[in-house]
Amino acid sequence: MGLLSKKDAKLITDPLADNNPITIQVLGICSALAITAELKASLVMGIAVLFVLGIGNVVISLMRNIIPSKIRIIVQLIVVASLVIIVDQVLKAFAYELSKTLSVFVGLIITNCIIMGRFEAFALGNGPWKAFLDGIGNALGYAVILLAVGFFRELLGSGTLFGIPVLGDPIEKTGLYSTGYENNGFMLMPPMALIIVGLIIWVQRSRNTTLIED
Amino acid sequence: MSLKNKLHIIKEKYKGTKMAPAFNALHTFLYLPNETTHNGTHIKAADDLKRTMNTVIMAMVPCLIFGMFNAGYQHHLALGTIESAQGFLGTSFWTWSNLVIGMWKVLPLVVVSYGVGLAIEFVFAIIKGHEVEEGYLVTGMLVPLIVPIDLPLWMLAVAVAFGVVIGKEVFGGTGMNILNPALTVRAFLFFAYPTWMSGDKVWVHGAVERDQAIAAGQNLDAISGETILGSYAQGQEVVYSVADMFFGIIPGSVGETSKLLIILGALFLIFTKIGSWRIIVSTLIGAVVMGLIFNGVVDAGWIGSSSKFFGLMSVPFWQHLIIGSILFGAVFMATDPVTAAQTNKGKWIYGFLIGFISIMIRVFNPAYPEGVFLAILLMNVFAPTIDHYVVQGNVKKRMKRLKVKTA
Numbered sequence: 001m002g003l004l005s006k007k008d009a010k011l012i013t014d015p016l017a018d019n020n021p022i023t024i025q026v027l028g029i030c031s032a033l034a035i036t037a038e039l040k041a042s043l044v045m046g047i048a049v050l051f052v053l054g055i056g057n058v059v060i061s062l063m064r065n066i067i068p069s070k071i072r073i074i075v076q077l078i079v080v081a082s083l084v085i086i087v088d089q090v091l092k093a094f095a096y097e098l099s100k101t102l103s104v105f106v107g108l109i110i111t112n113c114i115i116m117g118r119f120e121a122f123a124l125g126n127g128p129w130k131a132f133l134d135g136i137g138n139a140l141g142y143a144v145i146l147l148a149v150g151f152f153r154e155l156l157g158s159g160t161l162f163g164i165p166v167l168g169d170p171i172e173k174t175g176l177y178s179t180g181y182e183n184n185g186f187m188l189m190p191p192m193a194l195i196i197v198g199l200i201i202w203v204q205r206s207r208n209t210t211l212i213e214d
Numbered sequence: 215m216s217l218k219n220k221l222h223i224i225k226e227k228y229k230g231t232k233m234a235p236a237f238n239a240l241h242t243f244l245y246l247p248n249e250t251t252h253n254g255t256h257i258k259a260a261d262d263l264k265r266t267m268n269t270v271i272m273a274m275v276p277c278l279i280f281g282m283f284n285a286g287y288q289h290h291l292a293l294g295t296i297e298s299a300q301g302f303l304g305t306s307f308w309t310w311s312n313l314v315i316g317m318w319k320v321l322p323l324v325v326v327s328y329g330v331g332l333a334i335e336f337v338f339a340i341i342k343g344h345e346v347e348e349g350y351l352v353t354g355m356l357v358p359l360i361v362p363i364d365l366p367l368w369m370l371a372v373a374v375a376f377g378v379v380i381g382k383e384v385f386g387g388t389g390m391n392i393l394n395p396a397l398t399v400r401a402f403l404f405f406a407y408p409t410w411m412s413g414d415k416v417w418v419h420g421a422v423e424r425d426q427a428i429a430a431g432q433n434l435d436a437i438s439g440e441t442i443l444g445s446y447a448q449g450q451e452v453v454y455s456v457a458d459m460f461f462g463i464i465p466g467s468v469g470e471t472s473k474l475l476i477i478l479g480a481l482f483l484i485f486t487k488i489g490s491w492r493i494i495v496s497t498l499i500g501a502v503v504m505g506l507i508f509n510g511v512v513d514a515g516w517i518g519s520s521s522k523f524f525g526l527m528s529v530p531f532w533q534h535l536i537i538g539s540i541l542f543g544a545v546f547m548a549t550d551p552v553t554a555a556q557t558n559k560g561k562w563i564y565g566f567l568i569g570f571i572s573i574m575i576r577v578f579n580p581a582y583p584e585g586v587f588l589a590i591l592l593m594n595v596f597a598p599t600i601d602h603y604v605v606q607g608n609v610k611k612r613m614k615r616l617k618v619k620t621a
Contacts, residue, residue: 180366186406195380202384 042150046143057135157187282316349388359469500569505531
């Protein structure tokens with residue numbers, strides 16, 4: 001690794017698996033449940049959080065020595081809120097339909113525990129380059145889970161991936177549907193997202209038993 | 215060599231290996247083991263968990279057999295090939311041709327339910343390295359009784375897998391589960407495949423096929439069988455007599471229609487002390503109270519006949535007990551000893567709320583034509599809380615008594 005030292009690389013790879021913000025720290029669950037019925041929404045949400053967390057971490061890290069600790073939460077909120085407004089406006093301008101699907105959840109990135117968590121736990125105590133890598137890593141870890149959940153929910157719930165039918169046409173009864181297969185409506189409801197996240201956590205912990213805490 | 219000895223030898227051969235629990239389960243399912251403990255005082259009793267489960271299954275068998283006859287009868291009746299049976303002992307009801315159709319449709323449901331469920335139980339037992347748990351014996355019988363007759367088998371298989379894994383195994387297996395696995399299966403089916411679980415097409419065998427044939431251009435009459443609850447909810451006239459409802463000659467899920475046989479099953483469970491009469495009675499009281507409240511509202515004229523709730527609210531309170539599946543739920547579902555409240559006082563509260571909420575959902579939520587399974591699942595979740603407060607209340611009472619005495 002020429003570009004990144006081993007320590008820096010760990011900042012990105014750790015949150016992808018063994019320190020994943022969703023499956024290990026169990027943060028940011030609300031949005032993971034709400035918007036993962038479609039892959040497209042999951043992807044956009046992942047990118048939005050990547051943008052906000054990457055830049056936000058750098059900004060907070062640069063300001064870390066001048067923020068009075070008594071009002072640091074307010075400062076952090078202002079930074080996140082400004083970044084989220086940018087994301088929201090961009091989505092409204094260029095992907096209006098999608099922004100309607102995501103509705104309040106773009107705005108709610110402000111309260112996403114992952115973001116505040118990384119600001120508090122990492123950006124306030126580390127330099128901008130490290131903070132940037134940490135932000136990217138955690139946002140990617142979040143996005144990976146979102147995409148995994150979205151993949152199962154969209155495939156089993158609507159029979160499509162990114163809106164493209166992959167199992168045939170449910171009305172014309174082509175492809176898999178000709179055998180009597182039907183879409184699982186439960187997959188489109190938020191409880192199923194919770195169960196899928198739970199199953200991912202189950203698989204992850206049974207593969208790496210050091211993660212099991214009592 | 216007898217089968218028992220053969221099983222014993224096989225069991226000994228696999229002792230200590232990974233597969234041991236599977237063979238052990240087969241052996242003890244059929245026979246009492248030969249081994250006894252040698253020292254200390256032990257009570258030897260044959261009514262272990264397997265016998266308990268089998269007793270419940272025996273209580274359900276009449277419902278299952280009746281369900282077969284009824285499935286065939288409703289099918290023939292809808293096709294117009296037989297006359298109405300005119301009562302429980304009607305000659306056109308207890309016929310071979312009804313039974314054959316019923317068996318043809320119901321037995322696969324039973325086989326799939328047991329096959330998938332037990333396979334998962336065995337796999338989990340082997341992975342975890344403990345004995346196979348008997349919990350699925352009753353669940354496997356309940357599941358076919360609470361689904362519509364024409365449910366596709368693969369859907370049942372998926373739902374059973376979900377119910378056993380998510381409803382039971384993730385919590386640690388039999389005895390540790392919070393939710394009733396059979397009802398988890400039904401809830402999964404209900405939310406995943408609503409078109410197969412409600413409406414007027416699914417309760418009579420052949421109605422869906424007939425619809426598809428008509429859609430394909432064949433000149434046939436559509437057949438349908440609306441449940442009584444469905445008819446009330448839509449303000450239609452109910453064509454079934456009270457006797458039909460009680461004896462169960464009506465469309466509905468496979469095994470829940472005959473109230474007579476459910477009552478017989480209930481008596482059997484109460485007599486053998488396996489089902490809790492407190493839960494059964496309190497559930498029915500809860501349902502009656504809610505029904506009386508609704509009747510009172512209608513009598514007082516607080517609700518106009520134009521309201522969409524009028525139809526179901528004006529159902530006489532006692533009729534709520536013999537339509538839908540409240541009785542089946544009260545007898546076979548709510549009494550599940552694992553998921554119900556454990557304390558006596560807790561059982562009264564638990565049962566009462568099940569009945570109360572069941573009728574409330576039934577009347578107020580048109581999207582859920584029958585609320586019994588939702589009410590029981592909800593109270594399953596609250597059962598530990600109820601127990602906690604009952605126990606705490608008792609502790610407080612006794613502390614008080616102690617203080618008075620010592621003071």
